[in-house]
């Protein structure tokens with residue numbers, strides 16, 4: 099770096115260590131990422147209008163709480179540990195269900211993609227099951243496995259299973275023919291081709307499936323709790339709804355979406371770490 | 385570029401000659417397209433390649449060069465005729481063959497070194513020895529400092545050089561190369577030509593080498609096979625009796641020019657474009 103030619107890019111890089119006043123730097127950042135301003139701005143506007151409308155029309159709190167009511171409900175129930183206790187319950191159900199679905203989906207998907215006959219035999223049944231709304235069979239599982247955690251784990255697993263299965267099969271199918279030919283030219287066994295080439299090649303698609311599945315697993319757990327349970331955020335929402343504690347319901351919803359976002363981000367992190375070689379994650383890493 | 389020690393194979397070298405390495409017997413390939421049409425891509429084609437020979441193949445685009453190599457590698461079914469490797473008709477890939485495809489086909493989740501080591505892994509070779517060999521080969525292709533790089537951090541030409549190292553790591557006695565140097569710049573290409581020629585002379589491998597470059601074909605080959613436009617048949621088979629010791633000056637010689645001209649005119653009369 100001994101050359102003295104200073105490009106605009108180099109100047110911008112140099113300004114990083116405080117050559118320009120901070121305000122100018124901040125303005126540059128906002129020009130590049132106006133969403134950093136717009137996203138919080140939208141939040142403030144929506145919350146402000148919501149609060150104003152509720153106050154102005156004097157809407158009763160049990161019908162539609164104002165943001166401030168929700169905020170205080172949230173602080174209150176987080177402080178007492180209510181949301182956390184039930185949230186952890188739901189989270190455990192969803193994660194356990196997700197894990198079962200991932201193991202089953204990847205295993206069965208691999209078998210199906212590997213053996214034509216298995217696929218042809220199972221295909222019509224899989225389609226039949228997939229087109230059935232899985233939540234419709236939730237009451238059966240409550241009947242069979244009771245109000246405890248097991249039934250919810252199973253429902254979460256079933257709901258999360260299909261997006262994984264479908265993506266595993268599609269991913270394993272779409273392996274670049276040339277990579278397979280390379281392995282064949284070395285007289286690799288079917289098993290070697292599978293674990294050395296097909297499975298890693300399919301990982302980006304499998305991860306896309308897992309990404310959907312983890313959100314589905316929360317959905318499955320909540321639906322299961324609605325149908326029959328003695329704990330969990332779904333159970334809490336029903337109770338609060340019954341008691342006309344609408345602000346509490348909204349608070350629980352906030353907790354649920356926080357859970358969803360956290361899981362999504364964690365999955366994304368793992369994906370970036372694991373699939374750094376895939377083109378798409380290479381672009382986002384820059 | 386550093387020189388890699390090349391183990392001589394325990395087979396007759398180019399000088400000894402005689403034994404048949406690859407024999408094509410009325411080989412034909414017809415592709416069946418999706419709408420049921422039949423495309424004759426290759427042949428009928430008969431050819432005898434002796435152990436330790438270096439056969440260059442040139443021919444217009446789409447004439448069936450890649451098809452021919454894939455048939456030799458046992459990667460697809462032939463339509464009629466036979467491919468014999470060491471006098472045995474093949475039905476599927478052979479153990480002792482190294483293949484360089486037209487594109488690098490590296491595994492993006494493996495480092496350059498691990499990509500080179502792939503054949504050793506698949507074939508269950510001794511990993512410590514293969515690792516040393518891979519080091520030498522990467523140095524030979526000028527990538528000594530790129531062991532731990534991933535394919536998406538390498539240029540196209542670098543990727544292709546990794547693929548060349550990979551094809552050599554298990555010391556195959558037959559090497560099939562499909563336009564391996566197409567993505568390289570002129571300078572690197574010359575170096576790679578010299579290296580390949582040296583590897584061939586030191587190891588006595590049989591090499592079948594597809595290229596678009598007539599000078600490259602003449603410089604490297606003991607024979608140059610000129611294919612006709614599709615379906616690829618033998619348009620000319622040129623014995624290149626240049627001295628075995630060839631260097632970049634060889635390309636400037638009159639004899640070299642004569643061979644190049646002969647092949648180019650054959651190419652033109654077949655309606656091929658260079």
Ligand SMILES: Nc1ncnc2c1ncn2[C@@H]1O[C@H](COP(=O)(O)OP(=O)(O)OP(=O)(O)O)[C@@H](O)[C@H]1O
Nearest residue numbers: 415417423425444445446447448449450451452614
């Ligand atoms: N899988 C396939 N199905 C149908 N036709 C094919 C298939 N592969 C190749 N062909 C046809 O066979 C012919 C020979 O193809 P091939 O790839 O062997 O040509 P090539 O000589 O290697 O060409 P290039 O120099 O451009 O690489 C082409 O005309 C192509 O259209």
Ligand SMILES: [Mg+2]
Nearest residue numbers: 449450451486
């Ligand atoms: Mg080709």
